[in-house]
Amino acid sequence: MYITKTPVPAPWRIEMTRYLARRANADGGWGLHLEGRSTVFATGLYYVMLRLLGVGKGEGLVVRARECLLGLGGATGMPQWGKIWLACLGLYKWEGVNCVPVDLWLLPSWLPFHPSRWWVQCRVVYLPTSYLWSNRCTAPLDDLLAEVREEIYTTPYSAVDFGRHRHTAAPSDTIRSVSGLLIFLFSILAFWCNYLRPQWLLRLANRRVGELMRREERNTDYNCLAPVNKAFHMVCALYEDGPDSERLRRHRDRLAVYLWLGPDGMTSGGTNGVQLWDTAFAVQAAVEAGLASDPTVRASLAKAHHFLDITQLRDDLTDDPFRQGRKGGWPFSTRSNGYVVSDCTAEGLKAVLMLQKELGFPALVSDARLADCVDTLLAMQNADGGFGSYEQTRGSPLLEYLNPAEVFNDVMIEYSYVECTTAVLTALARFRAHIPGHRARDIEGAMRRAVGFVAARQRPDGAWYGSWAICFTYATFFAVQAFEARGLQYGSSDEVRRACAFLLAKQRDDGGWGEHYSSCVEKRYIEHETSQVVNTAWAVMALMHAGYPDPEPVERGLKLIADRQQPSGEWLQEGVEGVFNRTCMIGYPNYKLYFTVMALGMYSRMYLPKIQNRG
Numbered sequence: 001m002y003i004t005k006t007p008v009p010a011p012w013r014i015e016m017t018r019y020l021a022r023r024a025n026a027d028g029g030w031g032l033h034l035e036g037r038s039t040v041f042a043t044g045l046y047y048v049m050l051r052l053l054g055v056g057k058g059e060g061l062v063v064r065a066r067e068c069l070l071g072l073g074g075a076t077g078m079p080q081w082g083k084i085w086l087a088c089l090g091l092y093k094w095e096g097v098n099c100v101p102v103d104l105w106l107l108p109s110w111l112p113f114h115p116s117r118w119w120v121q122c123r124v125v126y127l128p129t130s131y132l133w134s135n136r137c138t139a140p141l142d143d144l145l146a147e148v149r150e151e152i153y154t155t156p157y158s159a160v161d162f163g164r165h166r167h168t169a170a171p172s173d174t175i176r177s178v179s180g181l182l183i184f185l186f187s188i189l190a191f192w193c194n195y196l197r198p199q200w201l202l203r204l205a206n207r208r209v210g211e212l213m214r215r216e217e218r219n220t221d222y223n224c225l226a227p228v229n230k231a232f233h234m235v236c237a238l239y240e241d242g243p244d245s246e247r248l249r250r251h252r253d254r255l256a257v258y259l260w261l262g263p264d265g266m267t268s269g270g271t272n273g274v275q276l277w278d279t280a281f282a283v284q285a286a287v288e289a290g291l292a293s294d295p296t297v298r299a300s301l302a303k304a305h306h307f308l309d310i311t312q313l314r315d316d317l318t319d320d321p322f323r324q325g326r327k328g329g330w331p332f333s334t335r336s337n338g339y340v341v342s343d344c345t346a347e348g349l350k351a352v353l354m355l356q357k358e359l360g361f362p363a364l365v366s367d368a369r370l371a372d373c374v375d376t377l378l379a380m381q382n383a384d385g386g387f388g389s390y391e392q393t394r395g396s397p398l399l400e401y402l403n404p405a406e407v408f409n410d411v412m413i414e415y416s417y418v419e420c421t422t423a424v425l426t427a428l429a430r431f432r433a434h435i436p437g438h439r440a441r442d443i444e445g446a447m448r449r450a451v452g453f454v455a456a457r458q459r460p461d462g463a464w465y466g467s468w469a470i471c472f473t474y475a476t477f478f479a480v481q482a483f484e485a486r487g488l489q490y491g492s493s494d495e496v497r498r499a500c501a502f503l504l505a506k507q508r509d510d511g512g513w514g515e516h517y518s519s520c521v522e523k524r525y526i527e528h529e530t531s532q533v534v535n536t537a538w539a540v541m542a543l544m545h546a547g548y549p550d551p552e553p554v555e556r557g558l559k560l561i562a563d564r565q566q567p568s569g570e571w572l573q574e575g576v577e578g579v580f581n582r583t584c585m586i587g588y589p590n591y592k593l594y595f596t597v598m599a600l601g602m603y604s605r606m607y608l609p610k611i612q613n614r615g
């Protein structure tokens with residue numbers, strides 16, 4: 001907003017500053033995520049943000065943040081993604097940013113390292129940043145920027161030798177080191193970009209990148225895939241189309257979709273919301289708990305049903321060869337986001353099937369549209385039998401050697417995930433039970449290969465590693481459902497028995513489960529200081545899906561969940577729930593509301609009748 005001279009409304013300034021003040025660590029800095037220790041990446045960018053929001057150099061929040069930043073070595077240690085922003089603002093020189101050449105997008109797509117083969121979240125970030133880097137887009141220096149320049153380094157700005165800091169990343173920020181191969185390639189590419197590449201080729205590549213960017217904007221109603229590429233696109237729109245352009249105006253109109261005003265102030269979400277995902281699970285929880293006969297809940301389910309109907313993606317994109325087929329699928333948030341996600345599609349499909357085929361809701365979504373959904377899912381399966389997030393895997397894991405980001409691991413290509421795979425498998429099973437005539441053999445084959453993938457991913461200790469929430473309890477909750485969908489439970493499957501043994505070994509004296517987010521980072525089960533209702537809900541549901549014969553551990557877990565429910569009906573916020581890229585945590589504040597209800601409901605459906613029969 002600062003670069004494009006988009007005024008920040010006064011309430012936003014106040015609330016964003018309040019958010020940063022409430023979320024600052026004791027050392028004055030901020031981390032990569034809500035609970036993380038301070039890094040140069042976060043502290044440096046938030047420092048600059050506070051200053052641009054008008055907070056004075058001498059104010060406490062800013063003074064403490066500056067001390068923290070300089071204590072961590074100053075902004076030269078910023079990872080590449082942060083350096084790009086500083087360079088756009090003229091607070092860092094482009095010669096100190098490793099190259100992101102636009103030329104990449106002119107290469108033929110059969111090349112094994114072509115950007116179309118990268119994970120879409122990564123690809124969409126390097127598209128606009130290639131434009132910004134290759135054209136050295138820099139905001140004009142003004143008084144404020146000139147001041148801030150002098151505040152973020154341990155030496156005066158003029159004394160920083162930026163060219164020497166291309167590969168510098170502070171120890172606090174280095175989750176992975178950039179490969180020697182890439183450092184070598186960077187120097188060749190920099191030479192090409194700086195000295196050899198003819199101007200006409202730069203113009204051609206700029207035009208190509210511009211077309212691809214406009215396509216992304218058009219296809220997402222100017223939201224773009226996520227806030228990271230959205231912000232870069234908005235700056236590109238200024239440089240390509242000018243300050244008064246229609247394109248920039250449309251970007252401005254779509255800023256607020258990412259902003260979230262909560263009790264701590266205003267922040268940005270990782271997406272334009274969690275609408276489809278939360279709706280699909282809330283529906284499943286209500287159905288699981290047998291609440292659909294309650295008139296209030298039924299009215300709310302009817303509205304959810306309408307939302308599921310209007311959020312389904314109804315067509316494939318004809319103008320974008322890089323995009324996965326999406327007809328009949330569901331996105332994570334809203335239809336305007338437009339990107340199909342395998343497990344969002346699966347959970348959406350399950351919710352619609354429950355409502356329409358099991359509870360007698362009207363057929364808003366026709367069988368033909370449900371069949372489109374299944375076709376799209378089947379086309380997303382990977383060669384290893386698993387399912388990725390947005391697309392089929394298109395490149396080799398060797399591409400990780402070309403990952404230029406210091407802060408994110410395993411982001412270069414799509415991988416198969418246990419959670420996504422199970423979600424799809426269970427959705428296919430439910431679909432086949434209701435519509436047995438559509439591609440029954442393909443579905444059977446896909447299910448067989450999917451469960452094979454899940455089985456192969458089980459760890460020797462019986463658990464599965466979770467990629468999208470914390471962590472082993474989450475993935476194990478999914479994985480046992482994959483076996484259940486194939487008729488395999490405690491009595492018939494060794495894998496399921498080992499999964500139960502793992503979970504039982506982690507149950508705590510108070511009956512709950514509590515997993516700390518560092519499980520994701522360190523890839524081993526790490527206890528939280530306290531039991532967590534969300535982990536507990538996943539663990540007891542896993543035991544129930546597994547058909548674990550003894551209800552006692554399940555009951556003890558549910559007792560903890562019930563005891564923590566507030567008189568208002570809600571559960572209070574506990575530790576952060578989600579994760580991406582192994583290291584970055586992300587909140588899912590509704591998990592504590594619907595997974596708890598789902599667990600309680602599942603028990604009342606499965607066990608209570610048996611107990612009542614026993615008298």
Ligand SMILES: CC(C)=CCC[C@@H](C)[C@H]1CC[C@@]2(C)C3=C(CC[C@]12C)[C@@]1(C)CC[C@H](O)C(C)(C)[C@@H]1CC3
Nearest residue numbers: 121226228270271332341343344389468579580586
């Ligand atoms: C690269 C950066 C920092 C971009 C912004 C963050 C995005 C990459 C994150 C934010 C939310 C996020 C974790 C999400 C997902 C992918 C990565 C996202 C979009 C997906 C869709 C992957 C599949 C998962 O099963 C699930 C559906 C839970 C999540 C939802 C949120």
